[in-house]
Amino acid sequence: MDDVRLLSEPFAPAAEIAAFSYRYPAAGGIVSFIGKVRGGDDVEALELSHYAPLTLPGMADLATAARGRWAVEGVLILHRVGEMRPGDPIVLVAAASRHRRDAFAAADYIMDHLKAQSWFWKREKRAGQWAWVEPRAVDHADLARWD
């Protein structure tokens, strides 16, 4: 079964990767992506909101779609909501497969779709002011790679 969760509290990506890897002994390869709030910018905080009836089901559908395209043994998608600080993990995606190219492609595909199509709205706080983040053209260009 896929492991797909929305998290409202901080999480530890490395511990999640270790547990995920342990779950798939027949998989020779585990590809993971950890997305964090970047430090060193002027962003003081980041807040992600979601819409419960759509967001988690959409993430589960994405895991299923990735499984349908590549031979993966397991998929992990964890996504934070709420307020985060620089350095905090936002997202962890992992895929386990017998052959590594499947895991690379599945993780890459899931990230592109999470970024461009999932039901999250992001705002950033700079100099004490919150501002909504607009969709980025590059996210849609990334998505078009899979058509």
Next chain:
Amino acid sequence: MDDVRLLSEPFAPAAEIAAFSYRYPAAGGIVSFIGKVRGGDDVEALELSHYAPLTLPGMADLATAARGRWAVEGVLILHRVGEMRPGDPIVLVAAASRHRRDAFAAADYIMDHLKAQSWFWKREKRAGQWAWVEPRAVDHADLARWD
């Protein structure tokens, strides 16, 4: 600085990923690949040998080449040598970058080159018998993607 090591003892990939991620606070994305000895096959053990004057310098050159092609903040390449059992980690590659596509491409590139071009020789034990593993055509096909 890149972190490139040959390891003759078992290692813990998740702990290495956590330490690597912590080292690059300005990187928004960390892509990692963990390669393990597959369980559930009839492989009882796997042994990797290397040639010291070439193997580690070749890995360091590969890290440098990946840096030259993509905007990565840091690269991690850890590779086991010696005898391993099913489930044991063989290789960990990670790349940290501001934008995730750079980290995906760098990790993917490094893995393809490690598999097809690095100075490792592998043998597997099945039913008590060791046999050398021949190069696989798919590894060279993977490599050709980057030309």
Next chain:
Amino acid sequence: MSARLVFLGRLADVAGAGALEVAPGALADVLAGLGDDLARALTGPRIRLAHNGALVDGAGLVLADGDELAFLPPVSGG
């Protein structure tokens, strides 16, 4: 008797709240009962609607008692 409007992302700022209870009825009438700025923001070309958790086209939509209608601006990724 009420229906619930839910405002995501920047629409919550325009509405001044994340949600609003309104009298049930045709969506056009519901929107007419809101301020002009909010009604305009909610009917923008890139705003998607979810009626009781399912994406819908707003044309001809009628909200019944207990319904939830969410207004979804373009997403901005994880």
Next chain:
Amino acid sequence: MSARLVFLGRLADVAGAGALEVAPGALADVLAGLGDDLARALTGPRIRLAHNGALVDGAGLVLADGDELAFLPPVSGG
């Protein structure tokens, strides 16, 4: 006075050892002093050579005292 031959991968099985000390001299002469099976395996078309840690072409190679020559069959990945 000796040079060291190092055999990687399956070549170590053919040689019966991972390394062998030999008298210095021209590579052709060194190979002639080994068994036929080993000499044939070491001169296969896909065998690369590393002389004191640097990849070389074997043509005309002469091993001096203290030199190391490694015979590298195709790699089989990590």
